[in-house]
Amino acid sequence: xxxxxxxxxxxxxxxxxxxxxxxxxxxxxxxxxxxxxxxxxxxxxxxxxxxxxxxxxxxxxxxxxxxxxxxxxxxxxxxxxxxxxxxxxxxxxxxxxxxxxxxxxxxxxxxxxxxxxxxxxxxxxxxxxxxxxxxxxxxxxxxxxxxxxxxxxxxxxxxxxxxxxxxxxxxxxxxxxxxxxxxxxxxxxxxxxxxxxxxxxxxxxxxxxxxxxxxxxxxxxxxxxxx
Amino acid sequence: xxxxxxxxxxxxxxxxxxxxxxxxxxxxxxxxxxxxxxxxxxxxxxxxxxxxxxxxxxxxxxxxxxxxxxxxxxxxxxxxxxxxxxxxxxxxxxxxxxxxxxxxxxxxxxxxxxxxxxxxxxxxxxxxxxxxxxxxxxxxxxxxxxxxxxxxxxxxxxxxxxxxxxxxxxxxxxxxxxxxxxxxxxxxxxxxxxxxxxxxxxxxxxxxxxxxxxxxxxxxxxxxxxxxxxxxxxxxxxxxxxxxxxxxxxxxxxxxxxxxxxxxxxxxxxxxxxxxxxxxxxxxxxxxxxxxxxxxxxxxxxxxxxxxxxxxxxxxxxxxxxxxxxxxxxxxxxxxxxxxxxxxxxxxxxxxxxxxxxxxxxxxxxxxxxxxxxxxxxxxxxxxxxxxxxxxxxxxxxxxxxxxxxxxxxxxxxxxxxxxxxxxxxxxxxxxxxxxxxxxxxxxxxxxxxxxxxxxxxxxxxxxxxxxxxxxxxxxxxxxxxxxxx
Numbered sequence: 253x254x255x256x257x258x259x260x261x262x263x264x265x266x267x268x269x270x271x272x273x274x275x276x277x278x279x280x281x282x283x284x285x286x287x288x289x290x291x292x293x294x295x296x297x298x299x300x301x302x303x304x305x306x307x308x309x310x311x312x313x314x315x316x317x318x319x320x321x322x323x324x325x326x327x328x329x330x331x332x333x334x335x336x337x338x339x340x341x342x343x344x345x346x347x348x349x350x351x352x353x354x355x356x357x358x359x360x361x362x363x364x365x366x367x368x369x370x371x372x373x374x375x376x377x378x379x380x381x382x383x384x385x386x387x388x389x390x391x392x393x394x395x396x397x398x399x400x401x402x403x404x405x406x407x408x409x410x411x412x413x414x415x416x417x418x419x420x421x422x423x424x425x426x427x428x429x430x431x432x433x434x435x436x437x438x439x440x441x442x443x444x445x446x447x448x449x450x451x452x453x454x455x456x457x458x459x460x461x462x463x464x465x466x467x468x469x470x471x472x473x474x475x476x477x478x479x
Numbered sequence: 480x481x482x483x484x485x486x487x488x489x490x491x492x493x494x495x496x497x498x499x500x501x502x503x504x505x506x507x508x509x510x511x512x513x514x515x516x517x518x519x520x521x522x523x524x525x526x527x528x529x530x531x532x533x534x535x536x537x538x539x540x541x542x543x544x545x546x547x548x549x550x551x552x553x554x555x556x557x558x559x560x561x562x563x564x565x566x567x568x569x570x571x572x573x574x575x576x577x578x579x580x581x582x583x584x585x586x587x588x589x590x591x592x593x594x595x596x597x598x599x600x601x602x603x604x605x606x607x608x609x610x611x612x613x614x615x616x617x618x619x620x621x622x623x624x625x626x627x628x629x630x631x632x633x634x635x636x637x638x639x640x641x642x643x644x645x646x647x648x649x650x651x652x653x654x655x656x657x658x659x660x661x662x663x664x665x666x667x668x669x670x671x672x673x674x675x676x677x678x679x680x681x682x683x684x685x686x687x688x689x690x691x692x693x694x695x696x697x698x699x700x701x702x703x704x705x706x707x708x709x710x711x712x713x714x715x716x717x718x719x720x721x722x723x724x725x726x727x728x729x730x731x732x733x734x735x736x737x738x739x740x741x742x743x744x745x746x747x748x749x750x751x752x753x754x755x756x757x758x759x760x761x762x763x764x765x766x767x768x769x770x771x772x773x774x775x776x777x778x779x780x781x782x783x784x785x786x787x788x789x790x791x792x793x794x795x796x797x798x799x800x801x802x803x804x805x806x807x808x809x810x811x812x813x814x815x816x817x818x819x820x821x822x823x824x825x826x827x828x829x830x831x832x833x834x835x836x837x838x839x840x841x842x843x844x845x846x847x848x849x850x851x852x853x854x855x856x857x858x859x860x861x862x863x864x865x866x867x868x869x870x871x872x873x874x875x876x877x878x879x880x881x882x883x884x885x886x887x888x889x890x891x892x893x894x895x896x897x898x899x900x901x902x903x904x905x906x907x908x909x910x911x912x913x914x915x916x917x918x919x920x921x922x923x924x925x926x927x928x929x930x931x932x933x934x935x936x937x938x939x940x941x942x943x944x945x946x947x948x949x950x951x952x953x954x955x956x957x958x959x960x961x962x963x964x965x
Binding site for chain 2: 318364365373378379380404406423424426427428429430431455456460
């Protein structure tokens with residue numbers, strides 16, 4: 253009876269492992285939090301940008317750091333792989349070191365926020381002590397004047413538009429919609445690249461982003477692209 | 480002169496001291512304070528808790544079996560319901576939380592009636608179950624809905640959503656068929672309360688358990704329905720991280736967390752919570768009890784009363800509490816530019832010295848002096864120094880002596896529901912005053928005892944200019960006072 257139980261347990265473990273590997277390989281098939289992104293999409297009804305190119309998490313032992321401004325600027329200026337600042341394509345693989353290869357995914361979040369901890373865990377990757385990279389393309393058919401990028405992140409994050417830093421969210425933060433907002437800016441007609449880096453210690457990690465006008469209304473008249 | 484100097488020095492020292500519970504008020508994640516047979520109890524993480532005879536001095540001694548963390552407690556009819564969790568936080572993916580309840584007929588561990596019922600699981604999350612992947616059943620908080628009699632428990636932490644589940648208030652067990660509702664994200668230690676047609680969900684935001692670096696703070700959202708949705712003051716759903724701050728760090732204390740509410744009387748409410756670190760108590764996590772004020776139906780946890788020298792102003796008329804002594808005129812300016820007095824333009828302006836105690840005290844009677852109210856003119860007979868007195872206190876505060884600045888002449892309750900100023904503070908009960916900030920931000924001032932009076936009374940305005948003692952009525956400005964520094 254005991255040996256039968258052991259065989260059953262072994263079979264169950266194998267099944268669980270194979271299911272898990274299959275789900276990681278086919279991600280985001282069966283994901284609770286993401287769809288495969290379409291080439292083009294619009295912000296949701298509240299203006300949140302749900303479509304992103306996300307890189308598999310970069311594991312980084314953090315040893316209980318203080319996510320202060322200096323620490324974050326140093327971390328986010330670190331070059332982890334060649335071409336880090338170039339707009340990636342879905343499916344691109346980057347090499348961190350001899351053992352570690354990470355993949356870019358074009359995903360649409362099922363929620364207003366982008367649950368990057370779940371993005372990691374659904375692929376059986378580390379969700380604690382990691383850095384997440386994200387890109388998305390904002391395509392404007394007209395000038396968007398006097399708008400702000402309004403963001404939230406868990407934990408700290410940094411945001412760039414067309415390579416220029418627009419927001420640094422320091423500290424051990426929790427994600428709150430419209431937690432921080434950039435200075436007023438004009439998104440001129442054409443394409444703009446929005447980039448985010450999120451760093452996470454222990455706990456969940458996610459982020460959200462939208463553009464708002466001076467009256468706090470969401471901006472929705474642009475297209476989001478992943479290539 | 481030496482006595483005057485000493486009194487002023489003591490007042491200055493106390494005015495810079497933030498008041499904290501005394502004794503050994505060391506606790507983390509305190510449950511809502513519950514009164515049982517004249518004593519106050521609060522339970523904390525890992526078991527046990529604190530007991531207080533008066534609500535001011537706290538000591539170890541409360542007994543709660545079951546380990547785990549973040550309990551809550553409530554009296555329902557003639558029994559006490561305890562709710563807490565035992566969690567299985569074993570890493571990034573393995574977070575199985577179970578909320579338990581148990582009853583006791585008393586919270587006094589020395590009572591022969593003291594015996595907990597077996598623990599009963601009422602809510603749980605299990606990451607292996609699809610539906611529970613994004614919640615972690617810990618940090619329970621109870622609400623007995625005063626409008627329906629239904630009992631709710633909020634639970635959850637940063638790992639996923641905050642949820643509300645329903646418990647049967649007769650059995651302490653989960654209501655059959657009840658399905659938990661998600662109501663918030665990105666907070667923990669949730670608590671529910673009801674006020675004026677609104678349900679409030681309070682959560683603790685920020686970083687826990689990092690001593691003086693903990694950024695823990697308490698936030699709130701409100702809803703017309705107990706099951707939400709809960710919105711903050713900007714209309715942000717707490718499911719999107721919304722929340723209006725109720726209290727955070729200050730006065731050398733960091734990390735306010737784990738809210739509980741205690742209603743003392745109509746208009747007198749206290750918030751209990753912990754400081755992650757009290758820098759005046761070795762950076763330990765300590766129990767805090769502060770007044771709750773309601774502003775536009777939003778709760779605010781206010782600072783404790785700060786000792787100092789004040790104009791004690793009636794809410795009724797705005798007059799100031801003063802000794803019934805001669806008003807001593809000050810020398811006024813000889814010329815007036817405002818009235819165009821001849822020659823006044825040529826004279827340089829001089830600062831006028833304020834009237835001092837030495838200027839007038841010689842004309843005051845040496846025995847008891849009546850107390851009245853009048854227009855505040857920042858004169859010595861109107862300036863009261865409020866200083867905490869060592870010894871027993873009340874829920875959230877010490878008793879105070881209220882003396883004329885620079886003297887030991889003390890405000891005292893007198894027979895026939897009157898108030899007087901006695902020449903020397905002796906520490907007699909009628910000279911000890913309880914000061915509670917009310918939910919509208921004004922104050923109730925109560926003597927510890929009033930001679931010849933069996934009922935509980937407070938300082939009231941009997942007439943615009945006449946103070947006295949009477950029954951507290953939150954709906955009357957006669958019962959309310961303000962402490963002004965001007």
